[in-house]
Amino acid sequence: MSSKKHLVILSGAGISAESGIKTFRDSGGLWECHEVMEVASPEGWQRNQELVQNFYNQRRKQLLECEPNQAHLILAEMEKDYKISIITQNVDDLHERAGSSTVIHLHGELKKAQSSVDPNLVYELDHWEIKEGDTCEKGSQLRPHIVWFGEQVPMMDVAIGIVATADILVVIGTSLQVYPAAGLVNYVPTSSRIFLIDPVNPAVGLGKKVFYISENATSGIKTLEKMLKTEI
Structure with missing residues (x-):
């Protein structure tokens, strides 16, 4: 032992x-110019999936440049x-x-994706972008593997x-x-x-x-x- x-x-x-890597709390409640609840809540996802996907795609792309x-x-x-x-x-x-x-x-982890209907289905990403139409084995759209506010x-x-x-x-x-x-x-x-x-x-x-x-x-x-x- x-x-x-x-x-x-x-x-x-x-x-x-x-x-x-920037933090939203140091930016007056804004995360890369977005209100955090727009991009880090289930409600934000339901309102505008394209915005949320693009936000995390850009965060993933930025991470590739960080050490x-x-x-x-x-x-x-x-x-x-x-x-x-x-x-x-x-x-x-x-x-x-x-x-x-x-x-x-x-x-959660930025370099992973999960099913939008089953959070237990989690996938490693070998690229920085999740696109519309990228689906899990159950056929649902993939979303960022991030624990959003309220989850x-x-x-x-x-x-x-x-x-x-x-x-x-x-x-x-x-x-x-x-x-x-x-x-x-x-x-x-x-x-x-x-x-x-x-x-x-x-x-x-x-x-x-x-x-x-x-x-x-x-x-x-x-x-x-x-x-x-x-x-x-």
């Missing part, structure tokens, strides 16, 4: 931002010393491309089980304002420590003893790594 400490990473948009940044790479490298489980709110694949071996996506988060129970085994929880680049993901901190064992890496401490009460590292993702993870190495 491994004696490595279990570090659970809860990552958000702040870590991907350093790779050039993992140093924060992603350091987390992957830390697997030499720790058992690392990453629970991410991000829909990109930058953690995987950096080499992290255990990544749970709470809000269930299918990986939530898995994430809760992982957090419940954490020796250390590290929250990186998330405002802790999107639920149910933000509620994961409530499942950390009472004996475990929580580190929060963000240049702006979120205005939320975690109700636990939290060590704040008020830096961006890359520099904050470097600071965390130095702190933890003194304990190995």
Whole structure:
């Protein structure tokens, strides 16, 4: 049995931002000039499927031009010393491309598609565009494999089980304002420590003893790594 400490990473948009991926919360509620509910809700999909498909097609195309940044790479490298489980709110694949071996996506994955009638039918995409007329095996139009506002988060129970085994929880680049993901901190064992890496401490009460590292993702993870190495 491994004696490595279990570090659970809860990552958000702040870590991907350093790779050039924009976030809607930093744009006054607009995501690439769209009201978020236009492109991230079942109602938006019903109103204008073409708009929604095009939006995610462009996000997918943009992702092809982005690379993992140093924060992603350091987390992957830390697997030499720790058992690392990453629970991410991000829909990109930058953690995987950096080499992290255990990544749970709470809000879906940009490089996958799903049936518009059966969310259990999920398909890997080897191209950036989902077109009208691209269908699943049941004949329904494919849609982005994204958990939109108002939809269930299918990986939530898995994430809760992982957090419940954490020796250390590290929250990186998330405002802790999107639920149910933000509620994961409530499942950390009472004996475990929580580190929060963000240049702006979120205005939320975690109700636990939290060590704040008020830096961006890359520099904050470097600071965390130095702190933890003194304990190995």
